[in-house]
Amino acid sequence: MSSNFRLTRAYQQAKVIPFDDTSKFILFSDCHRGDNSFADDFANNRNVYYHALRHYFAKGFHYCELGDGDELWENLTFKSLFEAHKDVYKLLRKYHLENRLHMIWGNHDMVYKDPNYVKKHLSSYFEPIDEKDKELFKDIVYNEAVVLKHKDTEQEIFLTHGHQADWWNYTFWRWGRFLVRVLWKPLQVWGIADPTSPAKNYTELIKVEKRIKKWILKNNLKITIVGHTHRPRFPEPGDIPFFNDGSCVHPRSITGIEIEEGNISLIKWQIATKIDGTLLIVRKVLEGPQKITDYQTKG
Template sequence: MRRLLRILLLKPILWAAARFSSRPERDRIFKALSLLQESVEKEPGKKGLVIPFAATAGKFIIFSDHHKGRRNGADDFTAAESNYLAALGYYHAADYYYINLGDSEELWENYLWQIKKPNQQCFEAEKKFLDHNRYIKMFGNHDLFWDNDPLAAWQLKSIYGEKVKVYEGLVLKTSIDHPDSPLTIFLTHGHQGDASSDGNWFSKFFVARIWAPLQAYLRINPNTPAYNAEKKTLHNHLMYEWSADRANSILITGHTHQPVFASLTHLERLYKNMELALQAKDEKAIEAAKAGIARYEKDFTSVAVQYMQMRPTYFNTGCCRYADGDITGIEIADGAIRLVKWSAQKGREVLEEMQLEELVRQLCVGDR
């Protein structure tokens, strides 16, 4: 039956996917992000929280895009679970806030009841943060269920043992010892502006409860930025363009599964390092950059034209479902912001780091 339906419905579904699926549109994305941040700051607690913190004392870990499934062949989180649990154990012991930035549960391909038991250990690890009032859960496009299903609140209580509010946005605010010191950090999943999952309540319900399960049953993958290099590049560019136009502010998202630090992907940073090494005539650094570019270029071919001039306004967590089991996230702690990776071989590894004071300095230079 599945095979027959797939033959009959493949063309109509592919047409509909092209017509209605994830299509980054500049004006729509800009409007959605601006309205969300404005709503969070004007009415804290409704769509999101506003949390002030001391730059040198605040501790936050941000993970996104786990896509926890039912531990079958289609569950990409399976290989990453042990690294995720190790990371949560580390951050809980170190008194971090845990910001879960959305798409934590894969509810396009699964029903919630199917993933509860396989992920019980993960839910218990997350609950430890909740028990100390240090857990902030947000929704993305693959777990829109948390935002629009009338039973979502009951289901969350059954998982965590208490009420859990799920938000769309979050604003962190801090001050740095600098003439233009206020820093605003706006966080959201990053699907805002997607016509298929960020529209009115009906479109959200249709995608989460009808469209996505149909695609999953017929085994037709949705064409989202996470799986489409062209859309991933465009999406990151639009996120950067929106964030670069805002004073003393940075944007942190997930959604694309591609880590971005200070507005640069890893490949873009390698190209920038090579340009700087060429200017300094540093042969050792030139060769190191070339080797890195050769290693990563086959998987990530797109590079922003203006990578040498980009302001450090956009950050992306990456994801918790890489094929090798590694996970990436963003840390804010000890007066710094970091891109970190957790792997079975090395545990926690800092890939990129910048002091918040230096971040604010660079933002202020660009604003003048």
């Protein structure tokens, strides 16, 4: 089974979400929410991420998570993640209750492609204070891909994690999970990175990106946004329309992609310091805004 086949299948089976120039979406991926241990990469940026999500919720944005939101290779259960980052999940629940939450599974949370697993572990949580179960993400559905389709122009934006172009992390993800749990998680505490991860292996990163670009060229230059490699990408109009929203585990910052008023932008949220020494969280536009219609598909 080739990368082209896997990407094509994901596109054909994708959940379709209509949008127009009044729609607003924020795209994050690769949060790798963990258990708040030394191996939890998300913990360092938790406050930045939480602040950004509150901002987008108040502004009426839809939240699209392009895979690897939860770190279920290093951790055995969702329960440990929820207990470590309960405030984050309760905020995501607010999006869900307003039908503004769109979740995609990646290789590190690939168990979510099983609806029964999702229903069992994410539908509710136990609240010790009340000593009873409470509703969390009732009826939530994880998808392999999402297609945003413009109501007027019918232009499409293909959203997926991107590990379809990484045969090891797609086909042999269970082996990868096993190795991470027994080998790389303990070593990560000592600063030794997992060499099977394209985010930490530049040679593999380039291979994955080339395969995705090749698929885009074969599919009429369809706008494609992924995560997986953790490397932000924002092409110029006329180039191959291959975007990457980066990750939420960059040192002291998170990156994402905004879609608003028919424009697309690459943004970063980070901790900054004022002259008086006060710390604050700020949003910075790295690329764009660029009109989505400037990325013309063929045919």
